Amino acid sequence: MLVTGIKSKPVYASLRADLGGRYHLMLGMGPGAAALLRVLAEIQGSASSALQKTRVLLVPDAGAALTTIAFDHLGLSLVSPFPDTASLLAAFRLVLDESLMGTRLYVAGPESFIGLAMKIALEFDLNKDEIRAEEVGTLARRVYCIHCRATTENVRNTIVTCTGCARWLLVRDHYSRRLAAYMGVMADAEAPGELPPVKVVYL
Amino acid sequence: MNDAQTLAVEVAAIEQVTSLIKHFKLASADGGALPAFSGGSHIIVVMHGAARMHRNPYSLLSSPRELDHYEIGVRRMEESRGGSHFMHDQVRVGSRLEIAHPVNLFALDKIARKHVLIAGGIGITPFLAQLEDLHDGAVPYELHYSVRSPEHAAFLTRLREREGEKVRMYYDSENQAVDFDGLLSNQPLGTHIYVCGPAGLINKVIATAKSCGWPDSHVHWEQFSAPPVGDAFDVFLSRSRLTVHVPHDQSLMESIEAAGVEVPYLCRGGVCGYCQTRVLELDGELKHYDHFLSDAEKAKGDSIMPCVSRARCKSLVLDL
Numbered sequence: 028m029l030v031t032g033i034k035s036k037p038v039y040a041s042l043r044a045d046l047g048g049r050y051h052l053m054l055g056m057g058p059g060a061a062a063l064l065r066v067l068a069e070i071q072g073s074a075s076s077a078l079q080k081t082r083v084l085l086v087p088d089a090g091a092a093l094t095t096i097a098f099d100h101l102g103l104s105l106v107s108p109f110p111d112t113a114s115l116l117a118a119f120r121l122v123l124d125e126s127l128m129g130t131r132l133y134v135a136g137p138e139s140f141i142g143l144a145m146k147i148a149l150e151f152d153l154n155k156d157e158i159r160a161e162e163v164g165t166l167a168r169r170v171y172c173i174h175c176r177a178t179t180e181n182v183r184n185t186i187v188t189c190t191g192c193a194r195w196l197l198v199r200d201h202y203s204r205r206l207a208a209y210m211g212v213m214a215d216a217e218a219p220g221e222l223p224p225v226k227v228v229y230l
Numbered sequence: 231m232n233d234a235q236t237l238a239v240e241v242a243a244i245e246q247v248t249s250l251i252k253h254f255k256l257a258s259a260d261g262g263a264l265p266a267f268s269g270g271s272h273i274i275v276v277m278h279g280a281a282r283m284h285r286n287p288y289s290l291l292s293s294p295r296e297l298d299h300y301e302i303g304v305r306r307m308e309e310s311r312g313g314s315h316f317m318h319d320q321v322r323v324g325s326r327l328e329i330a331h332p333v334n335l336f337a338l339d340k341i342a343r344k345h346v347l348i349a350g351g352i353g354i355t356p357f358l359a360q361l362e363d364l365h366d367g368a369v370p371y372e373l374h375y376s377v378r379s380p381e382h383a384a385f386l387t388r389l390r391e392r393e394g395e396k397v398r399m400y401y402d403s404e405n406q407a408v409d410f411d412g413l414l415s416n417q418p419l420g421t422h423i424y425v426c427g428p429a430g431l432i433n434k435v436i437a438t439a440k441s442c443g444w445p446d447s448h449v450h451w452e453q454f455s456a457p458p459v460g461d462a463f464d465v466f467l468s469r470s471r472l473t474v475h476v477p478h479d480q481s482l483m484e485s486i487e488a489a490g491v492e493v494p495y496l497c498r499g500g501v502c503g504y505c506q507t508r509v510l511e512l513d514g515e516l517k518h519y520d521h522f523l524s525d526a527e528k529a530k531g532d533s534i535m536p537c538v539s540r541a542r543c544k545s546l547v548l549d550l
Contacts, residue, residue: 049415049443128417129443152341152420156445 030185033200037138042161044069048131051081054119054144056112056136057088059163060097063135067101081105082122086115086140088164116143123151131157137164139180142207149204166229170198171208178208186214186225195222198229236276236328237264242299244323251352251384252318255292256300259326263297267332269360272454273300274330274498277316282480282488284313287454287499289426290332291358291385300329303384305352311456311479333496336426336452338363343420345371348408348435350427351378354385356452357426361393372396374413376431379403410438424450454499457481458519460540467491467550468510482536491550493536500538507548508533514543 042062044051051070055063063083070078082105087093095106109115132153134144141160148158168182170189177191182198189196189211196211203210215221238259245253258264267290277284292301304317321327336356338345345364347357354375364371373393377383379401389397400406414423414435423444425435432451439449462478467486476485483493483505496504500520509516509532518528520535527533534541534548 047440047443047445123419126419128414128419128421128448130419131443152339152343152422154445154447156447 029199030197031200033202035202036200037141037160037202037204039138039141039160039162042066042133042135042159044073045131045159046070046073048157049080049129050127051078051131051133052122052126053081053083053133054115054136054140055083055085055134056140057086057091057164059135059137059140059161060085061135062161062163063133064097066133067098067103071101078103083107084109084115084119084122086110086112086136112140112143116147119144120147123147123153126151131159134158134160135163137167138162139167139169139207140164142169142202142204145204146207168198168229169208170196170211171203171206172196172211174213178206179211182209182211183227183229184225185228186222187211236330239264239300239327239329241321241323241325241327244321247303247384248382250306250382252304252306253291253385254302254304254317254321256302256327256329257298264300265331266297267294267359268334268337269294269363270336270338270356270452271332271334271359272336272356272497273302273332274495275302275313275317276328276330277313277320279312279316279320282312282484284311284316285330285484285498286313286317286456287497289336289356289359289452291355293362294359295362300332303352303355307456311459313456333502335497335502336424336450338424339422339448339450341420342369342422344418344422345369346413346417346421346423347371347373348423348425348427348431349373349375350425350431351376351382352384353425353427353431353453354389355426357424358385358388360424361389365392365396372398374398374400374408376400376402376406376408376427410434411442414438414442414444422448422450426452429453452501453521454497454501455519455521455538456499457484457538458517458540460517461542463514463541463543463546465541465546465548468547469550476540481538482534482540486536486550493550495537498537500535503535505535505537506533507536507550509546510549511545511547512541512543513545514541516541516543 053063086109093108098106170179170182172189175192179190195214197214201210239256242257243255247253272287272289288302306318307314459479474489496502503522517540519538
């Protein structure tokens with residue numbers, strides 16, 4: 028229970044279109060774009076006029092080219108590429124601010140990307156019946172230090188050094204949607220310097 | 231909930247606000263403060279009529295910040311089973327009544343970014359209390375209130391005083407109606423809609439919201455059903471080992487209570503689900519009138535809400 032078997036760990040499904048929505052807003056990172064294309068095909072296949080109201084925000088994996096070419100055949104006017112996650116999320120916030128009830132949000136990418144998008148969506152009171160997400164890409168985690176409150180990004184190991192306070196943190200499956208991060212607790216609090224074996228698991 | 235947990239109140243004031251609606255002010259019989267509540271709550275008023283007891287749910291319309299009294303609005307129902315007529319004809323200033331503690335089945339969503347309130351007729355009452363929670367806050371809101379004609383617009387003076395132009399009125403007599411499609415097509419993300427009034431209004435709002443792509447979690451409604459009349463039938467209570475006759479004009483719950491068996495309840499209007507009772511045997515059909523069970527659960531027929539639902543049957547055995 029300390030590390031695994033914790034109910035707050037998010038479970039993701041394969042993305043499907045929610046045709047009950049009137050507008051569709053999609054966020055994709057790297058290979059997550061393929062999942063969005065699948066949903067767009069489904070919406071197109073339903074003969075719904077919603078496709079023209081669909082907005083897609085994309086960010087490539089680090090180092091990859093900025094492109095919307097895979098989406099060009101759909102003739103959508105609102106497919107926007109962003110150079111990094113921060114600029115995509117800033118634009119996402121502006122889009123949400125002018126979006127209307129009836130909008131469905133789709134997010135495809137690594138969990139850390141999904142978590143950051145969901146965190147913003149929550150501020151706009153989007154409920155879980157308005158958001159769908161598919162995990163595509165790295166399992167690297169955002170880890171929140173429960174001691175100093177710093178968040179360490181791109182964590183791949185079971186134990187990590189906190190970027191805020193340099194404590195050794197044990198990475199738990201306890202996930203906070205509000206913080207979009209897993210909880211990290213001091214691993215050697217009882218016996219300083221004694222650590223269990225460190226494994227690389229979040230690849 | 232049972233009668234041991236009721237509060238004694240005294241009627242402090244009565245005002246006839248329209249030809250059909252009376253406004254009652256209730257104070258604690260011992261002069262103390264009444265229990266706290268939030269906007270959207272209702273109480274059950276227990277009435278000891280000459281022939282039978284009535285227990286009707288009424289929304290609290292007074293401010294949740296004023297606990298020296300509660301206020302309710304009672305519409306005189308044409309086809310009353312007695313409760314609203316009792317309130318209108320028998321209750322005077324100084325009358326003692328019993329009420330059950332407030333329960334909220336129609337609360338405002340705390341993290342909504344906007345509230346749209348839609349009232350029809352007497353359905354305005356829960357909103358009067360909710361507005362008290364809203365009008366000092368930062369969250370935008372609007373109220374759409376439809377009534378038959380201007381003389382039926384209960385509590386409008388009070389609404390105009392406190393809410394000004396946030397209240398939009400619609401009069402059937404002048405062929406005015408809410409443009410639900412227009413209203414629900416143009417709300418910002420994070421809006422919640424609340425509707426209280428006749429079944430037709432509620433169904434219209436639910437259907438329009440769905441067609442505009444609203445998820446169920448953003449659509450809130452409340453409608454207390456009066457228990458409908460129906461064929462008389464007998465029910466056997468397996469744990470109490472009692473056979474109870476349910477007359478055509480008395481509800482299943484009222485009949486069971488009259489036989490001395492307590493059924494847990496909160497709303498007595500088919501909303502809360504608290505009185506859900508297992509059906510052990512049935513020869514006949516259940517007549518479900520509640521808003522709680524899903525269609526699939528109703529079809530399955532293994533449970534019933536005795537507050538409003540009935541049976542047309544040769545025999546019925548309940549787990550009570």
